[in-house]
Amino acid sequence: MIASYNKEHVGDVLLVELSTEPAVKTIVDRRGDVAILTEEATSEVKGFNLFNASEKMNLDSVVGNIDITKEFVQSLEKALTEADVQIDLHVDFSPKFVVGHVVEIEKHPNADKLHITKVDVGEAEPLQIVCGAPNVAQNQKVVVAKVGAVMPSGMVIKESALRGVDSFGMLCSARELAIPNAPQVKGILVLEDSAQVGTAFKA
Incomplete structure (x- = not known):
């Protein structure tokens, strides 16, 4: 998982990438404050955007890429659950x-x-x-x-x-x-x- 946030230049949107493989053609499915990006051919969720993110998570002083910790993933899972969106977040916490x-x-x-x-x-x-x-x-x-x-x-x-x-x-x-x-x-x-x-x- 790769996540980034830059409120000044992008807006109050958390960008989450779930795959490092480039997408060929994606379909965007907007569900409230969550936009899900899915690979058309495989139906694999490549990532999603969480709008009004600062209302749902603590993103104070965050600019750019986010350190993926267990606490961050738990907050993200809670935000998705509250938005009635189910996305499996399989995160490798091993050092990169x-x-x-x-x-x-x-x-x-x-x-x-x-x-x-x-x-x-x-x-x-x-x-x-x-x-x-x-x-x-x-x-x-x-x-x-x-x-x-x-x-x-x-x-x-x-x-x-x-x-x-x-x-x-x-x-x-x-x-x-x-x-x-x-x-x-x-x-x-x-x-x-x-x-x-x-x-x-x-x-």
């Missing part, structure tokens, strides 16, 4: 920025400056991530932004294909993570060898 270990690396067949990496993030299988950083190397401990992560810039990490190769996350630089006094040069942030794979990264 984690320590990864680059276990494999090879050159991208269609791009000189890109590499295809396999990165262990503590899951059953390593993630395949295409990376263009000049300093990426095998056996590094790195910061991985998993699919669904929201970068400090507001960019959402989604499954993608770079020059024909699927990529399921991003290896992050200190600058992209908005770490204070981060070097303004190209290159991922390389962590100490003692960093534990799969644990949440905190700047």
Whole structure:
């Protein structure tokens, strides 16, 4: 789940995205203060907009992307119930920025400056991530932004294909993570060898 709110520029509307996969054609079903966006071909709910949101939830001082906590989801579920709208909110609360270990690396067949990496993030299988950083190397401990992560810039990490190769996350630089006094040069942030794979990264 990805949620954002910007009353000054968008109005009193909470925007909620339930899928990182792009919609082909959506149908909008307005039910009171809730507009449900559904994929026409599959009937999958891709997201919804909650109007007059500040009357239903505590959104004081919120501008931009919202940190998805259990408390936020509970408030959102209550607002939907009061609007007589049933949407299953299956939320993954696992950390989206984690320590990864680059276990494999090879050159991208269609791009000189890109590499295809396999990165262990503590899951059953390593993630395949295409990376263009000049300093990426095998056996590094790195910061991985998993699919669904929201970068400090507001960019959402989604499954993608770079020059024909699927990529399921991003290896992050200190600058992209908005770490204070981060070097303004190209290159991922390389962590100490003692960093534990799969644990949440905190700047």
